[in-house]
Amino acid sequence: MPATLSLTSSPRALNTETWLQRLIVAGGLCFLLAALLMPLLTMLVKSLQNAAGEFAGLSNFIEYFSNPALTRSILNSLNIAFWTTVIVVSTAFVFAYALTRSGMVAKRGFRLLSMLPLFAPSLLPALSMIYLFGNQGILRDWLPVDSIYGPVGIVMGLSFWAFPHALMILITAFSNSDARLYEAARSMKTPSWRVFLTVTLPSVRYGLINTIFVIFTLTITDFGVAKVIGGQYNVLATDIYKQVVGQQNFQMGAVVSVILLLPALISFAVERRVQRQQSAQLSSRAVPMTPQKSPLRDALLALFCALVCGFLLLVIGMAVYASFITFWPYNMALSFNNYRFDMMDGGGWASYFNSLQMSAWTAFIGTAIVFLIAYMSEKIKPMPLARRLLQLLAMLPMAVPGIVLGLAYIFFFNHPQNPFNAIYGTMFILVLNTLVHFYTVCHLTAVTSLKQIDSEFEAVSASLKVPFYTTLRRVTLPLALPSVLDISVYLFVNAMTTVSAVVFLYSSETTLASVAVMHMDEAGDIAPAAAMAVLLMLTSLVAKGLHWLISHQILQRTQRWRQR
Amino acid sequence: MNTPTPYLRIQHLRKSFGSFIALDDISLEIKEGEFICFLGPSGCGKTTLLRAIAGLEQQEQGRIVQAGQDISTLPPQQRDFGIVFQSYALFPNLTVSENIAYGLANMRLPRRERRQRVEALLEQIHLPGIGDKFPGQLSGGQQQRVALARALATEPGLLLLDEPLSALDARVRLHLRNEICALQRKFGITTIMVTHDQDEALTMADRIVVMDHGRIAQVGTPEEVYRQPATEFVARFVGSMNLMPAEVLDHCSLMLGSREVKVPMTLPVCERGTLGFRPECAQLQSAPFGLSSDHNLVLQARLDHVHFMGAFVRLEMMLDEELPPIHMDLPVEQMSSLKPSVGESLWLSVPREALKFYPAESPGHGEVLPRSIEADLPQDMAAMQVTGA
Ligand SMILES: Nc1ncnc2c1ncn2[C@@H]1O[C@H](COP(=O)(O)OP(=O)(O)OP(=O)(O)O)[C@@H](O)[C@H]1O
Ligand SMILES: [Mg+2]
Numbered sequence: 001m002p003a004t005l006s007l008t009s010s011p012r013a014l015n016t017e018t019w020l021q022r023l024i025v026a027g028g029l030c031f032l033l034a035a036l037l038m039p040l041l042t043m044l045v046k047s048l049q050n051a052a053g054e055f056a057g058l059s060n061f062i063e064y065f066s067n068p069a070l071t072r073s074i075l076n077s078l079n080i081a082f083w084t085t086v087i088v089v090s091t092a093f094v095f096a097y098a099l100t101r102s103g104m105v106a107k108r109g110f111r112l113l114s115m116l117p118l119f120a121p122s123l124l125p126a127l128s129m130i131y132l133f134g135n136q137g138i139l140r141d142w143l144p145v146d147s148i149y150g151p152v153g154i155v156m157g158l159s160f161w162a163f164p165h166a167l168m169i170l171i172t173a174f175s176n177s178d179a180r181l182y183e184a185a186r187s188m189k190t191p192s193w194r195v196f197l198t199v200t201l202p203s204v205r206y207g208l209i210n211t212i213f214v215i216f217t218l219t220i221t222d223f224g225v226a227k228v229i230g231g232q233y234n235v236l237a238t239d240i241y242k243q244v245v246g247q248q249n250f251q252m253g254a255v256v257s258v259i260l261l262l263p264a265l266i267s268f269a270v271e272r273r274v275q276r277q278q279s280a281q282l283s284s285r286a287v288p289m290t291p292q293k294s295p296l297r298d299a300l301l302a303l304f305c306a307l308v309c310g311f312l313l314l315v316i317g318m319a320v321y322a323s324f325i326t327f328w329p330y331n332m333a334l335s336f337n338n339y340r341f342d343m344m345d346g347g348g349w350a351s352y353f354n355s356l357q358m359s360a361w362t363a364f365i366g367t368a369i370v371f372l373i374a375y376m377s378e379k380i381k382p383m384p385l386a387r388r389l390l391q392l393l394a395m396l397p398m399a400v401p402g403i404v405l406g407l408a409y410i411f412f413f414n415h416p417q418n419p420f421n422a423i424y425g426t427m428f429i430l431v432l433n434t435l436v437h438f439y440t441v442c443h444l445t446a447v448t449s450l451k452q453i454d455s456e457f458e459a460v461s462a463s464l465k466v467p468f469y470t471t472l473r474r475v476t477l478p479l480a481l482p483s484v485l486d487i488s489v490y491l492f493v494n495a496m497t498t499v500s501a502v503v504f505l506y507s508s509e510t511t512l513a514s515v516a517v518m519h520m521d522e523a524g525d526i527a528p529a530a531a532m533a534v535l536l537m538l539t540s541l542v543a544k545g546l547h548w549l550i551s552h553q554i555l556q557r558t559q560r561w562r563q564r
Numbered sequence: 565m566n567t568p569t570p571y572l573r574i575q576h577l578r579k580s581f582g583s584f585i586a587l588d589d590i591s592l593e594i595k596e597g598e599f600i601c602f603l604g605p606s607g608c609g610k611t612t613l614l615r616a617i618a619g620l621e622q623q624e625q626g627r628i629v630q631a632g633q634d635i636s637t638l639p640p641q642q643r644d645f646g647i648v649f650q651s652y653a654l655f656p657n658l659t660v661s662e663n664i665a666y667g668l669a670n671m672r673l674p675r676r677e678r679r680q681r682v683e684a685l686l687e688q689i690h691l692p693g694i695g696d697k698f699p700g701q702l703s704g705g706q707q708q709r710v711a712l713a714r715a716l717a718t719e720p721g722l723l724l725l726d727e728p729l730s731a732l733d734a735r736v737r738l739h740l741r742n743e744i745c746a747l748q749r750k751f752g753i754t755t756i757m758v759t760h761d762q763d764e765a766l767t768m769a770d771r772i773v774v775m776d777h778g779r780i781a782q783v784g785t786p787e788e789v790y791r792q793p794a795t796e797f798v799a800r801f802v803g804s805m806n807l808m809p810a811e812v813l814d815h816c817s818l819m820l821g822s823r824e825v826k827v828p829m830t831l832p833v834c835e836r837g838t839l840g841f842r843p844e845c846a847q848l849q850s851a852p853f854g855l856s857s858d859h860n861l862v863l864q865a866r867l868d869h870v871h872f873m874g875a876f877v878r879l880e881m882m883l884d885e886e887l888p889p890i891h892m893d894l895p896v897e898q899m900s901s902l903k904p905s906v907g908e909s910l911w912l913s914v915p916r917e918a919l920k921f922y923p924a925e926s927p928g929h930g931e932v933l934p935r936s937i938e939a940d941l942p943q944d945m946a947a948m949q950v951t952g953a
Binding site for chain 2: 017459460461465466467474478479
């Protein structure tokens with residue numbers, strides 16, 4: 001009798017825990033469906049409707065392709081993406097090689113400087129270009145083409161902004177080297193150019209291909225740089241903006257979005273494939289190599305790195321300098337006049353504080369959501385299919401350009417029948433949109449760190465009858481704390497600097513600083529725009545500094561167990 | 565004490581991963597307080613079976629009954645077991661004490677009692693005073709014992725160990741074998757240990773479950789498994805064994821390579837099979853006299869190599885070019901009194917009790933040696949007379 005009693009009572013007890021897990025997985029799934037997939041699908045449907053909202057088949061697309069003024073942008077976008085990719089990848093390749101494989105001096109310094117563009121809004125290099133090479137630019141005469149407003153300006157601005165992204169991937173690729181291969185090659189008296197072709201290049205092959213696709217995706221989808229310095233040179237991302245904001249032609253905006261989504265999706269798919277192969281490439285017993293000194297080569301590489309960093313510093317320095325000039329080029333006295341944002345378009349200081357608030361929320365809520373979903377998809381047993389879907393959806397935002405996501409949000413959340421309609425025009429939709437836009441990298445960071453945690457912890461706690469959330473709180477979270485901090489600072493910095501994702505979604509109460517930069521530039525207030533961009537960069541750097549302080553000081557005190 | 569009903573009963577358990585069958589119709593009964601070892605080569609399903617018992621893998625078919633309760637579909641939280649993994653899975657950010665007390669927290673024990681229990685366990689694993697250290701500061705063997713203490717702290721009815729010693733070096737491993745056995749006896753806890761190390765299984769277990777390709781090949785005490793391997797697989801896997809392919813001629817004679825051999829046993833009706841005996845069961849004879857072929861298998865073979873192994877000497881003998889060399893182990897003293905030299909032809913005998921014959925599983929499948937090969941054999945080998953005088 002007691003046996004039957006315990007049999008009937010036990011399944012109910014199990015359920016609190018399993019049900020909680022199911023609830024969270026289902027919640028995560030709903031979140032990604034509602035905040036990502038449904039808006040995109042709505043946009044897809046919109047592209048097939050006419051202005052009255054009736055199904056119109058492919059007529060929008062036919063209209064688009066019969067208009068050469070519009071289709072030109074496809075070629076323009078490809079052109080920009082191609083040249084930026086060539087320049088950025090080749091420069092970053094040499095730079096990464098110098099940092100990892102040479103005996104060059106000042107590697108740390110070069111590395112730190114090369115990361116600076118990550119903290120600037122993409123509008124900043126574009127504004128700098130105006131001051132450097134614009135009609136009244138200080139280096140105007142050096143420019144080989146007529147005007148900086150156009151493809152040359154876009155490519156230069158994008159190169160600045162995309163450089164650290166390429167560098168990070170390539171440094172990782174170069175670091176995964178196997179010294180034994182080099183020793184074997186040397187013992188066979190292989191000339192160094194052959195070593196480079198037969199050992200070095202193959203070992204970074206996947207990283208290189210990966211970088212090419214990442215940079216191509218980043219640049220073909222960029223909005224900010226082209227917006228500021230594109231002039232008459234239209235690209236797909238600015239076309240969407242012009243169709244929607246300029247002409248109120250939402251259908252055509254949707255059509256261009258679908259077209260822009262295609263190359264991004266393709267290059268994303270290729271990149272994922274490559275990534276999967278790369279992980280299998282390096283054997284676990286590889287011996288990391290220590291770089292050898294070679295005076296001439298090292299000096300040349302140092303010169304190269306100095307030139308690259310010089311360019312990065314020039315761009316940043318120019319923006320900073322220009323932001324303090326009272327009235328370029330007539331009154332070159334230094335002042336804080338440009339920082340009196342309340343006198344300008346774009347929402348003034350309020351927009352800066354809105355940005356701070358929005359970024360803080362994104363970092364805070366976003367990190368919690370990202371970590372919880374990553375935990376559920378990695379460490380929990382029930383609902384394997386739902387968890388697979390969760391992982392798949394988490395990878396998708398990487399391939400969705402910010403401006404496309406923003407437009408999709410208009411279609412989805414502004415729909416009168418949408419129950420979430422109320423969030424339209426609030427801070428919440430900005431937070432949601434920004435989080436989803438930058439979701440993939442955060443998810444991957446969380447998953448990577450969770451994978452490094454012993455997969456048997458959950459089994460052990462189950463055997464000890466400790467519920468999973470206790471182990472999550474007491475063990476898993478403390479172990480993953482460094483990557484949790486990484487995620488939050490990544491979200492904060494990107495929320496501070498992003499333009500494309502939020503440009504359609506702010507309201508008069510929720511103007512944002514990065515959008516204000518754009519509006520001030522549109523209104524011809526280039527110096528205040530530069531000032532705001534500099535302020536944003538400074539804020540991001542402070543956030544990063546705080547992050548560094550926390551991870552190095554507090555972690556060291558609370559995580560005594562990390563020391564042996 | 566011995567209850568007639570087993571503590572753990574596994575019935576017709578089946579588990580597959582996709583099309584791969586990891587566990588195939590596993591049935592097993594384990595008595596209370598027994599120390600069981602799952603032994604088998606890598607990938608044979610030992611871990612899968614252990615995890616199914618723990619509820620960490622869900623079987624497709626079959627029942628598991630523990631202490632009279634059907635636990636087949638219960639999640640791990642609801643089952644009564646403690647587990648130690650190969651990686652130990654100690655929580656690195658908690659101290660040793662916190663690790664051991666991890667499962668005690670929700671047993672609503674007063675704090676003082678909890679601490680006492682942890683102290684007592686640390687005492688029992690012979691590591692008093694390390695409670696405030698972190699796992700990263702301990703050696704592998706110490707971590708292992710802490711993981712054991714953590715699993716025992718909640719006093720589970722069943723202890724599961726998945727290759728608990730395989731990450732340790734040989735010396736520590738030997739020491740911990742004894743310690744685990746001592747703890748197991750002291751707690752009287754029913755224990756299942758997975759291992760692919762036969763020495764571990766033979767020295768530690770009350771009963772061994774030998775597994776092969778998701779099936780149970782044999783269940784028995786270490787002595788039974790060693791002395792009476794039920795199948796050729798078990799014979800090959802546990803200890804070393806001379807195994808010679810043979811063709812059955814009639815109920816008491818075989819073809820071993822090119823020679824006809826009379827065996828002191830009744831052979832089953834089949835075409836081919838494998839004849840086997842352990843190296844230490846063979847005796848070296850200076851002459852084939854005085855040995856009854858009714859009780860012994862008598863063979864003549866050429867001594868090829870002598871390997872000094874420390875306590876004993878292993879002789880490598882060539883019976884027939886077509887057959888693998890026969891090994892026999894001799895105590896060093898016997899070796900020095902007999903002084904066989906390499907190349908010499910020697911007689912060896914194997915008592916009937918030590919002989920095993922395993923019929924081939926699919927008759928007719930193995931290729932039959934063409935008779936003509938005999939003609940090519942070296943004259944002296946072919947001419948050898950094998951049966952006893
Ligand atoms: N989650 C899984 N998915 C697919 N196949 C699996 C999974 N787990 C185990 N297997 C397969 O089941 C078989 C048995 O695995 P198991 O881990 O039980 O082997 P084992 O006997 O413990 O081996 P080892 O001594 O190497 O630990 C293996 O062939 C393995 O590849
Ligand atoms: Mg195993």
